[in-house]
Amino acid sequence: MSRNIYFAGSIRGGRQDAELYARIIQQLKAYGRVFTEHIGDPNVEGGETHLSDKQIHDRDMDWLEQSEVLIAECTQPSLGVGYEIGRAVALNKKIIILFRPECGKRLSAMVRGAENGTTFVVKDYKEEDLPGLFKEFFE
């Protein structure tokens, strides 16, 4: 399948959900090419070490431009993920925000408030909902 997918999840914002990101990426790979597999790598803690911050930024923006859709897991707040969402809006990408209300926090109004029902979708979910959600989005 030729669809390009950009998955966004917290790195320097905190790695509590890294294993969940890996499971999400595994599922997304059934629907296209996922550029950002390193986000699910448990060895990536404070960021990728083989690249400078500028190299990371420029590579990720290039990947985002090439992607059809941005899927951002936003439960663990991350400045980088928030930035990527804003850039994806500016590029007119389709955006799917995933948030787990069970965490007890509230999603930023700047993210939930951007929902428009078509190109910017916010999904409150539990992990077991993901296969059905992805099937609905992609098929």
Ligand SMILES: O=c1[nH]c(=O)n([C@H]2C[C@H](O)[C@@H](COP(=O)(O)O)O2)cc1CO
């Ligand atoms: O090493 C990295 N590699 C990388 O691809 N990113 C990108 C992808 C993630 O969706 C997002 C995470 O941002 P942050 O590190 O601020 O939580 O930024 C971020 C870092 C470190 O900031």
